[in-house]
Amino acid sequence: MTTPDPYSELIESVAEALVEIVGIDERKAFHQVRLSDRPGYGDLSLPLLRYTRTLNIKPDQLFESLKSKINSKTNLLSDHQLVRGYHNMYIDESKLALALSNTLREYGRLEPPKTRTPMVLVVEHTSANPIHPLHMGHARNTSLGDTLARLLKARGHRVNTRFYIDDVGRQMAVLALGVKLLGGDPLGMAKRLDMKPDKLLGYIYSITHLLLDIHKLTQSINDPAASEEEKLYYIRERDKLAARLVAVSQEAPGEIADKLIDAFSKLKETKEPEREVSEIMRSYENRLDEGIVSLIRETANASLKGFRETLSKLGVEFDNWDWESDLVWTGLVSKLIEEASKSPYVTVHKDALAIDLSPAMDEQEVREKIKIPKALEIPPLILVRSDGTTLYTTRDMAYTLYKFRQTGANKVVNVIGADQRLPQIQIRLALYLLGYKREALNTIHYAYEIVRLPGMRMSSRKGVFLGLDEVLDQTYNVALSRVEEKSPDLPLDEKEKVALKIAVGAIRYTMIATDPMRPIEYNVDRATNLDSNSGPYLQYTYARANGILRKAGEPDWDRIDYRAASDPTRRGLLIAAAQTPYYAAKAADDMEPVLLANHLLKLADRFNSWYQKDQVIREKEEETRNFKILLTIIVREALGMGLDLLGIPKTPRM
RNA sequence: GGGCCCGUAGCCCAGCCAGGACAGGGCACCGGCCUCCGGAGCCGGGGGUCCCGGGUUCAAAUCCCGGCGGGCCCGCCA
Structure with a gap:
C-alpha cells in the first residue's frame, strides 16, 4: 500500500485538465504546470497564450473551461486568476494541511508517489578497478549511482545494483x-x-x-x-x-x-x-x-x-558483485565473439577481428535512441587482440547482455564517466548489429564529468589523486570539532557517529548537487564546507526540527486549527514541504537527483526562516500550537524522506 | 583536424531538454539580530553585456546557424 500524496495528485489534476481541454500529450502537460514562489504569480500556473492562437480561442474562454475542469478534479484550490495570459491557481492551504495531516496520521511518513509504469532496472555503478583506493572521481560515480538507485526504488521500480569487478586486463x-x-x-x-x-x-x-x-x-x-x-x-x-x-x-x-x-x-x-x-x-x-x-x-x-569498508561508511551497498573474469571463463565472451564472427558486419581492422559499426548509423531507430553525433565517424570496434585476448569493450558487451539476462531488466543504467562516451556508443551499436536490439536501445550510459584537482587531472597511474578515504577523514575531523563545540554534552562515541554522518552528508551532497555534465574542480575546503549550501545544512535543519519536537511533544491531532496555515510564512513553508514527494518523483523520472537536492535546500531555508519569527513551543493558543507542531512534523518528515533518498544520513542531534 | 560537453555577478552554481510574467540561490563583501524552541541560523544591502554575432517567434538565458574560450574523446588501454 502506497501513501497518497496530495500535492502530486493536485499537479496531476491540473495536467489532466490541460490534456482534456487543450489536447496536448500528457508528458508535455506535466511540464506546462509551473510552480512558483512569487506572490501574485499563483502557487501553480499555466501559460495560456501558446494555445489561444492555435485553438483560436480567447484567453478568458480557455481560462474558464480549464478552471471548471480543474475544479471538477480537485478541491485543493481556493482561487483561479487570469493575469496577463497566465492561469494562476491558489492552493487552499488549510485543506492541504489537513490532507497531509491525514496522510501522516495514517501512514506515519511521506513518500514519493509510485510510478504507473514500474520497471525492472539495473543500476551499475562505481565499478572501480581494484588496483588502487577509491578517489573523488569514484565518489561522484558512487553518489550519483546510489542516489539514482534509491530514487528509482522509491518510485516503485524494482532496482538491482551491481558492481563490475574489472579483474581481467x-x-x-x-x-x-x-x-x-x-x-x-x-x-x-x-x-x-x-x-x-x-x-x-x-x-x-x-x-x-x-x-x-x-x-x-x-x-x-x-x-x-x-x-x-x-x-x-x-x-x-x-x-x-x-x-x-x-x-x-x-x-x-x-x-x-x-x-x-x-x-x-x-x-x-x-x-x-x-x-x-x-x-x-x-x-x-x-x-x-x-x-x-x-x-x-x-x-x-x-x-x-x-572498497567495502569505504562504501559502507557512505551507506552504499550492492546487490551483486560481478567478476569480469567469470564472464570470460563461463564462455559468455567467446560465445559473443563466435556470434559476431558469423555476422555480416564482421570485418578485419588493422589485422584484428572487428565489427563495422557504420551500417548501424543508417538506422533511424539507432540515431534517435542512441544519441549519435551527426557527423561522427565511428571506427570499427576491435573485438579480439591479435594475440587472442579480448578487450574490455568486448567483455562489456557480454556483461551488458548478462545484466539483462540475470534480472529480466527493462533498462540497464550504467554510471560511467563521460570520457568513455565513444566506447559506450560503440558497445551499444555493436550489440544492435548483432541482433540485440532491445538490449542496445535500453542500455543507458549515465555519464558524468570528471572531478579535477585544482590545476591537475587525477591519474591513478601516476599516483596523483585525491583519495576518498582521505577526504572522508578530513571532513570528519572538521565535523567532529564542530560537534564538540556545539554539543559538548553528547557522549564521545555519539559525537563520533554524528561527525561521520556529517562527513558523509557533506561529500554525497557535493557530488550530486552539481549537474553531472559539469566538471567539478575539487578543493578540500569545498569538501569540508558545512555551510548553508550543503548536506550538513540539511542535516542541521532536520536536527533542529527534531529538537523542537522533542520539547513540544505530540500534538492533539483532533484539536488542530488548520486555518492557522493562512499566515504567509507558514503557508509558504507548508506548500514547500508538501511539494517534496513530487520533486522526489520528478528527480527519479528525470534521473536528476539535483532536483530533489535543490528543493530540500529551499525547504530548509523556509523552515529556518519561519523558525526565527514564529515560536512553536511558546504558542499560547492550544489549537494554533498544535498546528505549528504539525507543521514542524510535516517539515521533518519531508526533509527526512529527502535525506533518505539522497543517502544523506539523518541525525536527530548534532 | 573531427566529435561531444560546458560557458549565467569577484568565486561556485540553479534555470536551458519541455521558449513566456522583474534571470534565482550560495560563498565572499557591508550593516543589523544570541538573558529568546538548536546562531551550522535569521533579517537587510550592494553587485549581471545570461561568452559574442546572426536567425526563428507575439515572446529567446532557453530553440536554430556561425564564431570565441575551456574540458573531454578520437588506442589491438580501461
Missing part, C-alpha cells in the same frame, strides 16, 4: 606482478603494516607501473636505432618518472618500495618484465595457471575489502 596483471614480487598474501601484508589493503595495493601498483615504464624507457634510450633527439626525449621522460618513483616510494609504507625495486631488478636479469605481465594476463584470462588465478583473486579481493 593489463592493469590487474601489473598489480599482480608487484604483489608476486613481494611474496604474495596482500591481505596479510596489509595487516602487518596496519594499513587499509586497497591503499597498500595502490602503492604497489604505482611503484610497479613506474618500474615497468622506466625500464621500457631505458631500453628505448639504449636502442641503437634511436636518434639523439629521441634519446634526449626519453631521458627527460625517464627522469620525470624516476622523480615520481622517489616521491611514491617515500610515501609507501615499510620497506615496500625497496623490496619491489630490488625484486624487479632481479626479475630483469632473468626475464623481460613486460613478458611476465603478458603471461600473467594471458594465463588468468584463459585460466591456465591456478596459482595466478588465486594470486589475482586474492589481490582483487583484498582491494574490494577496502
Whole structure:
C-alpha cells in the first residue's frame, strides 16, 4: 500500500485538465504546470497564450473551461486568476494541511508517489578497478549511482545494483606482478603494516607501473636505432618518472618500495618484465595457471575489502558483485565473439577481428535512441587482440547482455564517466548489429564529468589523486570539532557517529548537487564546507526540527486549527514541504537527483526562516500550537524522506 | 583536424531538454539580530553585456546557424 500524496495528485489534476481541454500529450502537460514562489504569480500556473492562437480561442474562454475542469478534479484550490495570459491557481492551504495531516496520521511518513509504469532496472555503478583506493572521481560515480538507485526504488521500480569487478586486463596483471614480487598474501601484508589493503595495493601498483615504464624507457634510450633527439626525449621522460618513483616510494609504507625495486631488478636479469605481465594476463584470462588465478583473486579481493569498508561508511551497498573474469571463463565472451564472427558486419581492422559499426548509423531507430553525433565517424570496434585476448569493450558487451539476462531488466543504467562516451556508443551499436536490439536501445550510459584537482587531472597511474578515504577523514575531523563545540554534552562515541554522518552528508551532497555534465574542480575546503549550501545544512535543519519536537511533544491531532496555515510564512513553508514527494518523483523520472537536492535546500531555508519569527513551543493558543507542531512534523518528515533518498544520513542531534 | 560537453555577478552554481510574467540561490563583501524552541541560523544591502554575432517567434538565458574560450574523446588501454 502506497501513501497518497496530495500535492502530486493536485499537479496531476491540473495536467489532466490541460490534456482534456487543450489536447496536448500528457508528458508535455506535466511540464506546462509551473510552480512558483512569487506572490501574485499563483502557487501553480499555466501559460495560456501558446494555445489561444492555435485553438483560436480567447484567453478568458480557455481560462474558464480549464478552471471548471480543474475544479471538477480537485478541491485543493481556493482561487483561479487570469493575469496577463497566465492561469494562476491558489492552493487552499488549510485543506492541504489537513490532507497531509491525514496522510501522516495514517501512514506515519511521506513518500514519493509510485510510478504507473514500474520497471525492472539495473543500476551499475562505481565499478572501480581494484588496483588502487577509491578517489573523488569514484565518489561522484558512487553518489550519483546510489542516489539514482534509491530514487528509482522509491518510485516503485524494482532496482538491482551491481558492481563490475574489472579483474581481467593489463592493469590487474601489473598489480599482480608487484604483489608476486613481494611474496604474495596482500591481505596479510596489509595487516602487518596496519594499513587499509586497497591503499597498500595502490602503492604497489604505482611503484610497479613506474618500474615497468622506466625500464621500457631505458631500453628505448639504449636502442641503437634511436636518434639523439629521441634519446634526449626519453631521458627527460625517464627522469620525470624516476622523480615520481622517489616521491611514491617515500610515501609507501615499510620497506615496500625497496623490496619491489630490488625484486624487479632481479626479475630483469632473468626475464623481460613486460613478458611476465603478458603471461600473467594471458594465463588468468584463459585460466591456465591456478596459482595466478588465486594470486589475482586474492589481490582483487583484498582491494574490494577496502572498497567495502569505504562504501559502507557512505551507506552504499550492492546487490551483486560481478567478476569480469567469470564472464570470460563461463564462455559468455567467446560465445559473443563466435556470434559476431558469423555476422555480416564482421570485418578485419588493422589485422584484428572487428565489427563495422557504420551500417548501424543508417538506422533511424539507432540515431534517435542512441544519441549519435551527426557527423561522427565511428571506427570499427576491435573485438579480439591479435594475440587472442579480448578487450574490455568486448567483455562489456557480454556483461551488458548478462545484466539483462540475470534480472529480466527493462533498462540497464550504467554510471560511467563521460570520457568513455565513444566506447559506450560503440558497445551499444555493436550489440544492435548483432541482433540485440532491445538490449542496445535500453542500455543507458549515465555519464558524468570528471572531478579535477585544482590545476591537475587525477591519474591513478601516476599516483596523483585525491583519495576518498582521505577526504572522508578530513571532513570528519572538521565535523567532529564542530560537534564538540556545539554539543559538548553528547557522549564521545555519539559525537563520533554524528561527525561521520556529517562527513558523509557533506561529500554525497557535493557530488550530486552539481549537474553531472559539469566538471567539478575539487578543493578540500569545498569538501569540508558545512555551510548553508550543503548536506550538513540539511542535516542541521532536520536536527533542529527534531529538537523542537522533542520539547513540544505530540500534538492533539483532533484539536488542530488548520486555518492557522493562512499566515504567509507558514503557508509558504507548508506548500514547500508538501511539494517534496513530487520533486522526489520528478528527480527519479528525470534521473536528476539535483532536483530533489535543490528543493530540500529551499525547504530548509523556509523552515529556518519561519523558525526565527514564529515560536512553536511558546504558542499560547492550544489549537494554533498544535498546528505549528504539525507543521514542524510535516517539515521533518519531508526533509527526512529527502535525506533518505539522497543517502544523506539523518541525525536527530548534532 | 573531427566529435561531444560546458560557458549565467569577484568565486561556485540553479534555470536551458519541455521558449513566456522583474534571470534565482550560495560563498565572499557591508550593516543589523544570541538573558529568546538548536546562531551550522535569521533579517537587510550592494553587485549581471545570461561568452559574442546572426536567425526563428507575439515572446529567446532557453530553440536554430556561425564564431570565441575551456574540458573531454578520437588506442589491438580501461
